[in-house]
Amino acid sequence: MVWRRYILLAEQQVGPQYALQQQNYRVLIVDGDAKDQHFYRVELDACEQACFSTDFVGTGKLGLFQLTVERYDCVLLNYLLPDGLGLAQVGKYRQAANDLDLPIILLANASDEGFAPQALHSNVSDFLYKRHVNSHSLYLAIANAVAKASLRRIDGMRQVTIETMNRELLQKNREIEAFYQSVSHELKTPLTAIREYTSLVIDGIAGVIPPKVEDFLNVSLECTDRLAKLVDNLLDAATIEGGMLTLDRQHCYLPEIAERAVGLLEELRQQAKIEIQLKVSNDIPIVELDFDRILQVFVNLLSNALKFTDPGGFIEVSLGVDRQRSLVTASVRDNGRGISEEDLLLVFDKLYQAGDGDVINHTGLGIGLHLCRNIVSTHGGELWATSALNEGSLFEFTLPLVPPGAELTSV
Amino acid sequence: MSKLNVLIVDDDGPILKALSFRFQHSGFGVLCAKDGISALNLIATEQPAIAILDINLPGIDGFSLGEKIKEMSNRVLPVLYMSASKSDSVLDHPNLRDALAFYEKPFNAKELVLDVTSILDGMAQVHSVG
Structure with missing residues (x-):
């Protein structure tokens, strides 16, 4: 509970809104209705939990342009726009912002038919009926959408890191396997000659040998074969350890x-x-x-x-x-x-x-x-x-x- | 009757020499080459009856050499392969699947001599029937 006491102390000293680091959000509001634009500004300005700096545009097209020149933490997009459905702009907006995780919150009037099911099945970050909008709900929706996008970005970066590491590990494994293959080849080449020369002597091709010598050389031949098997085992172990089996x-x-x-x-x-x-x-x-x-x-x-x-x-x-x-x-x-x-x-x-x-x-x-x-x-x-x-x-x-x-x- | 020549191609001198002893002792003539170019020259001039090729050769590798032998020969020259490598690039090579035989080093050369003898005997019978 130590952390909690610290927050309370901080609140007493500097006021509740600065107890934790206050968030600043840059928000683009796309709405063709001047009255609604004014309403959002008032509600966001009244928010105590965060600071909002806002830009307003009245059409989908202008919103698209604005996203190519400015960077925003979040977009509030009206369902109906003078130049078409706001929902149709979601993908284009993210492309224009060069951010596939750009938080976009869709807003609509209660009378906008089909809004909820469409919004549900779209990839907007959140959707709100205007009648439910107030300072606190806007803050919660924006903060939540920005946090989710941030997590997705971190997740994406982690994914990229994992994939890169995986590629590097596979490459390493291939190199290790190639090394073992090379070692195995280098060991077996002289073994082939040792085995064959021993065998030539045993077979009497280099001249008659006493039985005792033949016995000794047979042991030597067996050991050569065993050594070859051990080299194979070593290679197998490397192959299996590297997940290459x-x-x-x-x-x-x-x-x-x-x-x-x-x-x-x-x-x-x-x-x-x-x-x-x-x-x-x-x-x-x-x-x-x-x-x-x-x-x-x-x-x-x-x-x-x-x-x-x-x-x-x-x-x-x-x-x-x-x-x-x-x-x-x-x-x-x-x-x-x-x-x-x-x-x-x-x-x-x-x-x-x-x-x-x-x-x-x-x-x-x-x-x-x-x-x-x-x-x-x-x-x-x-x-x-x-x-x-x-x-x-x-x-x-x-x-x-x-x-x-x-x-x-x-x- | 003149001896049948066995062409052995391996860049490892001791292996080449040991296999030569083995084949000579078994009544074959032996031609030795340490690389693909020398092997192709020997095939052109000496007419071996069979070729035993190591796969990891400097310059032209054993598989490519096998293909060149197929292209250049105006008669059938049986090719056997040997290698100390067990890598997938060797074991899964299409030329190996079509090969008469493959010997993984170290191997028992007496079996190699027996195989060569039986392949050449088989060819001689086909020729005499033909």
């Missing part, structure tokens, strides 16, 4: 994608001595998905499950459909080491890595699950995890049967 949607059968992922990891599965079982509900429809991206999600979830499950363990991939919620559902469950409660909150973070110090078995940039969640959410679905230490993990995701914004076709 575009999906190449096509009609897909989810079990086919899951089977492909299991097939790709077969060698790893055999090495890890882990069983993978695929459980598919028989009514899964064809859905529009980006095959490669969803494959990436399955490969990532399965790789993680293989990494964090001990030999002899078990992984189950389940696929189903939830007709009520119009979703296909997928899950990857393992009976591995599980994730602690605190880590579970972080697994989808961009830079999260399982922190048990086992750097040989647990490699990666820590962006895999972050990427997966982004890929699923770009499809309009959700990905989440439930787990407890030493009790295995369950990663589940859903994908809409119909892509967001698309109509249901044949499923």
Whole structure:
């Protein structure tokens, strides 16, 4: 209440009209009736809340001219003018003033038929019947119209600022993506040569090599492929972070994608001595998905499950459909080491890595699950995890049967 | 019977050399070029049986080179593309959609040799039938 007391004090010292900063309004009055013009002048002069400086013109045409030479805060425009309907001048006046938000208040006599409905549907700032006009109502209408116009202008400026910022951010994103593309290209070019020279030696093209050397070089080859994958992940993360991920949607059968992922990891599965079982509900429809991206999600979830499950363990991939919620559902469950409660909150973070110090078995940039969640959410679905230490993990995701914004076709 | 020549165009020396070893070891003759102009000269003088083009080349890029090859050849010269780039401008390029094959670097060159062999075998069969 401090501010209120301040105003009261100010009123006592300098009079109520100066308690707050007094507004000055420059008003153009367009009315063909000299008596009405006089009436407005008297009422505005009597106003205690604001100061008005007024100009009067008698026709619509003169009003138009006046707006090209002077700047006004508000126009009081009579509904009927000697040279036509005042309402017809609204757009022209704003153009002449070069201000699309110029406050214009329409005034009419009670006998002016059709005034109210027309005024209601026009874009005038306000309208008044002359019989209701007095010093206070004029002040309120003008102050309100000027304030609204001012807010619209601020809103317009904000809109322009937001659009400019948005354009700049998109440009920045494109530049960042181009940078990552360039880095990825520069990294993969020497990798191609490293991979091929290693492969040439393994294949005996440079001469016969001892089996031990071949084993070592095979590890080197695997590491090269892994490095290439990490570069891809980094590029994917940059693309997704920049909002540049575009999906190449096509009609897909989810079990086919899951089977492909299991097939790709077969060698790893055999090495890890882990069983993978695929459980598919028989009514899964064809859905529009980006095959490669969803494959990436399955490969990532399965790789993680293989990494964090001990030999002899078990992984189950389940696929189903939830007709009520119009979703296909997928899950990857393992009976591995599980994730602690605190880590579970972080697994989808961009830079999260399982922190048990086992750097040989647990490699990666820590962006895999972050990427997966982004890929699923770009499809309009959700990905989440439930787990407890030493009790295995369950990663589940859903994908809409119909892509967001698309109509249901044949499923 | 003379060896079939494979034209490899890549501005990266080590890649060019490694792929040359691989194809030579597989019984092919190899022509190497580091840019589009040299590649076009080799096509005019040496009559390769197939061309493998990197896409990001200095001067004429791989796609434009592929188009020029199509225009200048008075016979069919199959073109395969390879690139370390996964940008949309590469992956969505219409020439790539029409291409016989695309290899994303780093790739297994043994598969490339197998593909080249099968493409050239297929062409030889068509010619012998014709």
